[in-house]
Amino acid sequence: MAVYKRSYKPYEGAVTPDRWRFLVLTRYGFYGFFDSRLFTSAFVLSFIPFLVSFAIIYLAHNATIRAMLQMRGPSIDINNYFFLAFLGTASWVSFLLIAWQGPLLISGDLANNALPLVLGRPISRTEYVLGKFLVIFSLLSVATWIPGLVLFSLQAGLEGHGWIWSHLWLAGAIVIAAWMWIVIAALLTLAASAWLKWRIAASASMFAFFFIGPAFGAAVNTILGTNWGHLFDVLYSVKLIWVSLFRVPLPDAMAMQMLGIPTSAAWTAVLVTCGIAILLLNRRLKAREVVR
């Protein structure tokens, strides 16, 4: 019906496939993020680590340009340490972005009881979380493992001589390490977003989680004279897994104080953290899916 004809008419057109409808939530999540110019600018700036790494790899393989720029001394080795450093930097930068804008994802729906409107449609609670999760997953992917693989491809292309085949495990390490970090960051962001209405409080809680955990873990280690207190420090567990995935040699890992607990325990700590975040999310959303 035309807008000037103010009479109600039923809709008789096509409908979208039921299975992929949760992607609407993801699309509108992106709208919400990029509505903010500040976020858009910060998102663009988050590519700086990638551009710097790209330049370093290029320079490492181009002696002529190094000479033109009067760069003396040995070129940087492009190895597992390089990719570990890149991923660490990119992950932290992207986390800052998500910690700022991410809490709006669910709290915006909870603030004025919009959740019953969303869940009163053919969208389940799981699909709702999945739709919101994909917003963070996509953004962090663009900032972490996708540029990581681009750098890996660049290095493979410039190095030649079968470098890619002997270092294929490095590509796997980049993807697995980044995915693990993204899942933790996304679930913590969504849980904070579901429980705290104020964005500043939610952002602060995410940072607090990474600071209180290490402090508590250190206290446990000191009092009990053990290393198992590191289990309360998720960041430590993440670093430990990364060190293992990137095959950092034992002496270097010891120098990085990354041998407190077994890697399997670190994986368990990460999985438990994710499980708790999912439980918190489920509990909050279930309680708020009807207006009380």
Added chain:
Amino acid sequence: MAPVIEFDGLEVRFGPRAVLKNLRGQLQGRCIGLLGPNGSGKSTLLNTLLGFYQPAQGTARVFGKDIGEHSRELRGLIGYMPESDAFISNLTGVRFVRYMAELSGLPSTHALERAHEALFYVGLGEVRYRKVGTYSLGMKQLAKLAQAIAHGPRLLFLDEPTNGLDPPARNRMIQLIREIRDAGNMHVVISSHLLRDVDECCDEVIILRDGHIAGICNLEEERRMNRKFLELETRGEDNSFADAVQQLGCECALFGKGRMKVVLPESIEIRELYQIAARKDVQIRRMNYRRDSLEDIFLKAMEEVGARNGSL
């Protein structure tokens, strides 16, 4: 006519407390009023039909589909306007309604078109690019209505649609509901404790009290029967007057304190009532012709359930 909603022993519990108790019955009106005092289970019933609460026992069917087995499918057929504020404050009106329509399954372009139409239809066309958070209370109610109808549902749940509206806004809302009822093939369920709202829109009512169905009444049929009755206020009545009136062939209902309703067959004249009153030494203080209003139906249902529960 096929029933819109059927209750088959539906019971909903919050922990140990039963909120809806063994509901049985059928509703088939075009516009159904869901009446009951505060806390009687109206909103719980709507939320159960939407699949937010699982029945502890029994079930219900909407358009013949079980609410447990076809919950997802039914949500696509239902438009829902909740009682309290429900909106996303940082979205413009048109983006909010479009978002909701897309979640109901409309393709993006169709959803945009329908969002514009729905907002114009409810009277928010001029403010559709303003953020919903800046709308007045009445405008927010209309925005809620727009998002509920944008995807063209077959059944529309309106939970207290006139809540907090001033008289002109209320009239506008009632007018819209009536237009929606008359326009397409959509059925409407209005949950309200305002009898006037329901009376003006609905052709069938279900009355809840303490989680029970206190009554289901086809208002349209009542109106068609157009039954007039006499409302009497008497003094000195000890049931003998009512018995005598009934023996005369009239239907008679007593309401205490000498108040009674009498349906007078055409063959009987009012004079005969006065003669009986004189014989029984009963004073008739007041006598009015009336029609059964929704208020009467509601009060009668409340009293019947109260008497059944022994609480009145």
